[in-house]
Amino acid sequence: MNPQASALDKFLDQHPKEENEDDVLIFRAVPGDHLRRLGGRSVFCLQTFKPESDALARLGAKIATETHTPCDLAIVFATKHKEETLYHMAQAVSLLNEGGRLVVTAANDLGAPSLEKRCAELIGGIQSFSKHKCRVFWGKKESARLDRALMASWLRAGELQPIQGTELLSRPGIFSWNRIDPGSRLLAECLPDDLAGCGADLGAGYGYLSRMLLSRSAAIDGLHLFEAEHKALEAARRNLAAFASATSLHFHWYDVTAGLPVDRLDFVIMNPPFHTGREAEPGLGRAFIRAALVSLKPGGRLYFVANRHLPYEKLVRTFASREKTLAESGGYKVMEVRKQGGDER
Ligand SMILES: C[S@@+](CC[C@H](N)C(=O)[O-])C[C@H]1O[C@@H](n2cnc3c(N)ncnc32)[C@H](O)[C@@H]1O
Known part of the structure; x- marks a missing residue:
């Protein structure tokens, strides 16, 4: 209660x-x-x-x-x-x-x-x-x-306002609303520049990761942003406006734990939530990982960041043919996971 x-x-x-x-x-x-x-x-x-x-x-x-x-x-x-x-x-x-x-x-x-x-x-x-x-x-x-x-x-x-030192807009009520989250920053640094096709950003917040990705990978022709907080999604819409002519952007006000309404994605990126209110809840992160891996096409790639102590590896291994830790720093780990099937090179 x-x-x-x-x-x-x-x-x-x-x-x-x-x-x-x-x-x-x-x-x-x-x-x-x-x-x-x-x-x-x-x-x-x-x-x-x-x-x-x-x-x-x-x-x-x-x-x-x-x-x-x-x-x-x-x-x-x-x-x-x-x-x-x-x-x-x-x-x-x-x-x-x-x-x-x-x-x-x-x-x-x-x-x-x-x-x-x-x-x-x-x-x-x-x-x-x-x-x-x-x-x-x-x-x-x-x-x-x-x-x-x-x-x-x-x-x-309480309205949209610039995050100091960035070109991003945000507002109170959004995750890490007035600074770039250090975990997200670490993930952004690790994202490859060869992602292409259609992908998704789960729990996209005000669009920081999507923006970093789109500014470095010209071969992305579709990106779905899924986010439960409406204030964040509206901020993301503004923060990604400059990319809308080159990439087909889809903004979903959506509970990712229900699974995704898209499939055969080429890639997914995310910094999944691991709290409901003030309580730590690794089950939430697991639901995000499951939703991502189910919606990837065989051979598709997932990139995510998580607190180092959170136990996601077992779940990842049930779907993945390959998994790799790309970085560990400041209490975070960034993982690259390749879904089973597809080109295994
Ligand atoms: C750790 S934050 C990452 C935000 C953003 N990607 C970033 O890097 O700044 C996780 C995000 O997931 C969103 N979220 C929490 N529960 C969710 C759910 N059930 N479905 C979709 N998004 C959710 C939160 O609102 C938050 O924006």
Whole structure:
């Protein structure tokens, strides 16, 4: 059970529906009993992470990746990116009708006390309680005490912006949003320049690996980017725009653990995720490796980077005729894997 959702349940039990509180927006919504407790109101869930969005869809929730619809009650689930949570709080307040309530649920280890302080600076008149190692804090939108300059600065800080020292755009809420991940950088250094045909980048983020690949391999005529975080995929679209005339680019908002909807790929590149939330989960990386190897054509090549201690070799060997460690540095390893079959030279 998500502790932020459990803490929110307590709030909803203690603070019933207010008069004229009809339209509810939930930022970074997750499944949970709060959806039932909000009954009698029109609830709209915002979620940009595909597996969560799919889970909400299975419950019949109304979902979108963004909205400009006004609301009477706005609920924000904090995320591990502080700037993203501030952005969602600012967005929530900008969409609230006068007198509407903002409610934020934040785990203590996501910086709940500091978020509460920031929220008080934004709207004033905050109340709160602690439950399940989370804080829930809330207040009303009252224009007279709203700090509009602060709201505008949080909105700006959550939008697409250049990553310092690069030509890439990114934003809070995306993996390693404000710096190139060292593991991805190591993989980029190891990518060969003879990749050709049609391939995929799994968990493509804001498109760093794809961009490095396309800038060095002119013989690539198709590339599929699969990414679960919609904000990242939209950034990747912008970051790869310059290559779209020479290469057929396909952007999939997609949960890779479901397997890929493409096959007979010539190559796959990836820096697979190995966390869900804060928990390490090597099974996620294994699902990515399996999806990649299933979708390669015989003899196709997979290049990936992983933390050195993660045990992927056994899985790789069930599909591969050849595997090689190309680099080991800074706690990462880069592997090249050739799928069984095809030209074995
Ligand atoms: C380690 S990051 C690598 C990102 C990017 N390739 C880079 O090098 O900066 C892994 C990426 O996988 C994405 N991801 C996590 N779970 C996913 C899933 N089930 N399906 C697709 N992508 C997922 C994350 O949003 C993240 O962008």
